[in-house]
Amino acid sequence: MRTITVALDAMGGDFGPHVTVPAAVQALSIFPELNIILVGDESVLIPHLSSLGFYPNDRIYIEHTDKVIADTDKPSSIMRRSAGTSMRRAIDLVEDHTAQACVSGGNTGALMGLSRYRLKLLPNIERPALVSTLPTRSGQKVWLLDLGANVSVDANTLFQFAVMGTALAEEHLHRTPRVAILNVGTEEIKGNELVKQCSELLQQVQTINYIGFIEAHQLLHDEADVVVCDGFVGNVCLKASEGVANLFLEKLKQHMLSSKLRAWISKILFSELFSDLKQLNPDQYNGASLLGLRGIVIKSHGSADKTAIINAIIEAVHEVKRQVPSRISDRLETVSLERQN
Amino acid sequence: MRTITVALDAMGGDFGPHVTVPAAVQALSIFPELNIILVGDESVLIPHLSSLGFYPNDRIYIEHTDKVIADTDKPSSIMRRSAGTSMRRAIDLVEDHTAQACVSGGNTGALMGLSRYRLKLLPNIERPALVSTLPTRSGQKVWLLDLGANVSVDANTLFQFAVMGTALAEEHLHRTPRVAILNVGTEEIKGNELVKQCSELLQQVQTINYIGFIEAHQLLHDEADVVVCDGFVGNVCLKASEGVANLFLEKLKQHMLSSKLRAWISKILFSELFSDLKQLNPDQYNGASLLGLRGIVIKSHGSADKTAIINAIIEAVHEVKRQVPSRISDRLETVSLERQN
Numbered sequence: 001m002r003t004i005t006v007a008l009d010a011m012g013g014d015f016g017p018h019v020t021v022p023a024a025v026q027a028l029s030i031f032p033e034l035n036i037i038l039v040g041d042e043s044v045l046i047p048h049l050s051s052l053g054f055y056p057n058d059r060i061y062i063e064h065t066d067k068v069i070a071d072t073d074k075p076s077s078i079m080r081r082s083a084g085t086s087m088r089r090a091i092d093l094v095e096d097h098t099a100q101a102c103v104s105g106g107n108t109g110a111l112m113g114l115s116r117y118r119l120k121l122l123p124n125i126e127r128p129a130l131v132s133t134l135p136t137r138s139g140q141k142v143w144l145l146d147l148g149a150n151v152s153v154d155a156n157t158l159f160q161f162a163v164m165g166t167a168l169a170e171e172h173l174h175r176t177p178r179v180a181i182l183n184v185g186t187e188e189i190k191g192n193e194l195v196k197q198c199s200e201l202l203q204q205v206q207t208i209n210y211i212g213f214i215e216a217h218q219l220l221h222d223e224a225d226v227v228v229c230d231g232f233v234g235n236v237c238l239k240a241s242e243g244v245a246n247l248f249l250e251k252l253k254q255h256m257l258s259s260k261l262r263a264w265i266s267k268i269l270f271s272e273l274f275s276d277l278k279q280l281n282p283d284q285y286n287g288a289s290l291l292g293l294r295g296i297v298i299k300s301h302g303s304a305d306k307t308a309i310i311n312a313i314i315e316a317v318h319e320v321k322r323q324v325p326s327r328i329s330d331r332l333e334t335v336s337l338e339r340q341n
Numbered sequence: 342m343r344t345i346t347v348a349l350d351a352m353g354g355d356f357g358p359h360v361t362v363p364a365a366v367q368a369l370s371i372f373p374e375l376n377i378i379l380v381g382d383e384s385v386l387i388p389h390l391s392s393l394g395f396y397p398n399d400r401i402y403i404e405h406t407d408k409v410i411a412d413t414d415k416p417s418s419i420m421r422r423s424a425g426t427s428m429r430r431a432i433d434l435v436e437d438h439t440a441q442a443c444v445s446g447g448n449t450g451a452l453m454g455l456s457r458y459r460l461k462l463l464p465n466i467e468r469p470a471l472v473s474t475l476p477t478r479s480g481q482k483v484w485l486l487d488l489g490a491n492v493s494v495d496a497n498t499l500f501q502f503a504v505m506g507t508a509l510a511e512e513h514l515h516r517t518p519r520v521a522i523l524n525v526g527t528e529e530i531k532g533n534e535l536v537k538q539c540s541e542l543l544q545q546v547q548t549i550n551y552i553g554f555i556e557a558h559q560l561l562h563d564e565a566d567v568v569v570c571d572g573f574v575g576n577v578c579l580k581a582s583e584g585v586a587n588l589f590l591e592k593l594k595q596h597m598l599s600s601k602l603r604a605w606i607s608k609i610l611f612s613e614l615f616s617d618l619k620q621l622n623p624d625q626y627n628g629a630s631l632l633g634l635r636g637i638v639i640k641s642h643g644s645a646d647k648t649a650i651i652n653a654i655i656e657a658v659h660e661v662k663r664q665v666p667s668r669i670s671d672r673l674e675t676v677s678l679e680r681q682n
Contacts, residue, residue, distance in 0.1 A: 236577060239556050240581040
């Protein structure tokens with residue numbers, strides 16, 4: 001069994017070591033082949049580890065750094081002052097092949113900038129994209145990208161997102177994924193120049209299974225496997241979905257627990273309902289991948305709890321096993337060859 | 342009591358007269374001062390009316406047209422072939438002051454183009470915007486615009502949306518509404534050029550209560566009263582919210598009704614839950630206004646049922662009573678004066 005090493009930015013996210021350390025410990029019990037490097041301040045991390053009865057060992061060890069990148073740091077200053085931060089060091093561990101993937105819940109802009117600067121983009125890629133899956137009505141998944149790595153893109157970049165999404169999704173699906181562009185209508189005349197131009201590009205290639213435009217309310221209806229959009233639209237789409245899902249769960253709980261009788265009956269008769277509805281909450285699907293790089297970088301929600309961080313680590317392990325960057329590279333080459341002919 | 346006349350495009354929407362005629366009849370019973378002109382094919386409309394025991398009279402009458410605008414019609418051909426269609430005639434009735442507002446569930450692009458062409462824009466307005474309210478967590482409303490009238494806009498147009506949204510919302514709220522720009526983050530450095538430039542413009546005026554950026558998951562959290570974005574983003578935001586809300590309701594029903602016992606208990610204990618959750622479904626909030634015109638035009642969902650069309654007619658009546666176009670005009674003038682000084 002080949003060892004998989006994941007570098008975890010233990011200081012990143014809203015709750016830092018309070019959730020990253022317990023998540024790391026638990027993730028080790030899921031994958032016997034997994035090693036984790038906790039990157040951060042050892043004077044903080046060791047007490048957290050020892051409170052769980054753990055000490056640095058062969059499978060979980062600490063890479064000491066004494067600085068962190070703040071959420072408020074400007075992109076311009078991050079590059080200059082990134083040396084010695086936990087996020088930068090976690091990425092560097094992937095760059096020098098000490099780790100095969102890194103996970104961070106820190107500043108998205110910083111993670112993207114530093115990953116791009118340190119790991120470099122794959123050939124034929126202009127911009128990395130943030131991708132995650134949303135749960136669909138039938139219990140399947142839909143891959144949505146970009147979720148916010150790029151607030152504006154051109155048609156060619158959106159086309160590349162379709163190729164990258166295809167490479168990622170086909171590994172899960174074991175078939176060629178159906179790719180759609182998120183738009184304000186499904187008719188060809190609908191939308192802005194970006195989606196119209198990208199649609200034309202996608203119609204010209206056979207190696208991508210492009211099925212046309214999709215509207216946001218169809219996203220969870222199993223009509224497409226991969227949905228592409230610019231990062232502004234994708235971010236709004238994901239967060240609007242999370243907002244409504246959370247509000248529904250909140251209202252449901254209020255009602256169910258509004259009387260003792262209701263609470264008691266809910267517990268007996270509707271316990272599975274809660275877990276089913278929670279599954280629908282996109283917020284639970286933690287671990288967005290930064291695609292298009294020569295290494296694996298997983299972005300965890302800033303507000304991620306222990307379970308969510310474990311999910312992000314699981315995603316990192318899966319991507320290492322599936323060799324996502326080289327699969328994307330292969331796909332890009334195939335499409336590039338088709339476009340040249 | 343002053344009479345209010347609403348022209349209803351009785352042929353528009355997915356279900357046409359099957360829902361528009363019963364909705365019109367019921368709306369008359371809500372507002373004693375309301376008259377409705379059903380615009381469409383009288384050979385179709387009269388049987389629908391008579392099946393409900395109604396005949397054209399002083400309060401509900403038919404304006405005969407024998408053509409309709411199809412959803413698939415291209416914007417370029419709509420202007421040319423709009424004469425004699427139910428939508429065009431409904432708008433013309435507003436233009437010649439026979440009606441004070443019109444309601445249509447037809448092709449959004451056509452409705453916008455024809456309204457703009459026939460009714461003209463207010464002074465200081467470059468583009469009309471589609472606005473609707475979403476239900477918030479506390480049971481209040483948030484006004485979101487644009488919902489798809491413009492797939493791309495500049496910062497000045499987005500600024501005008503903020504002014505129009507303020508004029509509409511302050512009438513409901515009886516206070517100065519808090520205005521925010523929808524963005525991918527709340528920090529000033531976040532977002533694309535459009536939102537950054539518009540934010541600068543809004544910071545320069547005192548007559549708009551601009552509170553900064555808002556993220557899509559905060560939309561229903563009562564943090565802002567008016568939220569502005571371009572029509573592409575707004576459309577995706579609204580439809581993503583609808584998609585998740587509908588999926589939750591569907592799953593909830595499946596669980597509640599999965600056994601006779603559960604169905605029976607749900608009916609007794611959780612009946613109010615359904616209506617409460619349905620209230621959260623943005624889909625129920627029918628009747629988006631086309632703002633920025635010299636007349637009142639309400640866009641109904643294409644898939645609207647009878648209740649939804651009644652809601653659209655109610656919105657039309659409210660806007661007539663509140664004299665929305667002249668209020669917007671006043672607001673625009675105040676802001677324009679402030680910017681000149």
